[in-house]
Amino acid sequence: MDALTQLSVLGLILSAALLAMACVKTDRVRAWRDGINPSGEELPDAFFVAARVTFVALAGVGIYASVQGFGVSDDTAWDDSELTSAVQGATDALDGSSGFGDIYAEDNDTGWIDEYATRIEQEVVEHGGGDAPQYGVTATPAATNTASEARFTVSGGGSAFCMQVTRTRSKDGDYEPPGIAGGQGTVTVPSYDFAVTTREGGC
Numbered sequence: 001m002d003a004l005t006q007l008s009v010l011g012l013i014l015s016a017a018l019l020a021m022a023c024v025k026t027d028r029v030r031a032w033r034d035g036i037n038p039s040g041e042e043l044p045d046a047f048f049v050a051a052r053v054t055f056v057a058l059a060g061v062g063i064y065a066s067v068q069g070f071g072v073s074d075d076t077a078w079d080d081s082e083l084t085s086a087v088q089g090a091t092d093a094l095d096g097s098s099g100f101g102d103i104y105a106e107d108n109d110t111g112w113i114d115e116y117a118t119r120i121e122q123e124v125v126e127h128g129g130g131d132a133p134q135y136g137v138t139a140t141p142a143a144t145n146t147a148s149e150a151r152f153t154v155s156g157g158g159s160a161f162c163m164q165v166t167r168t169r170s171k172d173g174d175y176e177p178p179g180i181a182g183g184q185g186t187v188t189v190p191s192y193d194f195a196v197t198t199r200e201g202g203c
Contacts, residue, residue: 011066015059015060082128089123091196094165121137162198162200175191
């Protein structure tokens with residue numbers, strides 16, 4: 001339970017207490033007051049009416065604020081079904097995709113992994129749907145990742161998934177920008193294909 005939800009629950013409890021106070025009979029309040037301060041002046045009925053109206057009004061405000069808080073909390077937290085659907089959608093979108101690599105990177109370079117983690121997070125949020133939060137997803141790379149295979153623990157809310165990404169060199173997709181004079185270029189931008197699968201649980 002996040003902090004906002006806890007605050008909303010507390011608001012409902014306080015509102016219920018205010019409503020209970022508003023329902024206490026006038027005679028009982030006067031009896032309590034006489035027992036505590038027998039010499040005190042007797043309060044008029046109008047005082048109790050005003051107090052009841054105040055308690056009910058405060059309870060109404062508390063209930064309204066708590067309901068709004070539950071709504072905000074739902075919009076800012078991933079539930080299991082939302083994350084499951086979003087991760088599956090991101091997996092389908094990333095599987096079979098391709099992208100360009102660094103022209104200066106070696107074959108064993110793992111610099112692409114952190115960038116791909118950000119791409120995963122963006123894809124999951126994009127496939128979350130209208131009711132899902134627009135943030136709160138993390139894709140944490142595993143420590144044993146290599147240049148060709150990487151695993152990411154995708155988490156949000158209380159659920160986690162292990163996304164495995166296989167990166168394969170694809171020379172057919174390489175891009176060779178033209179040279180300065182418009183002739184053949186001397187630089188090749190390497191292309192890579194990605195195969196992506198996902199299973200439940202962390203990596």
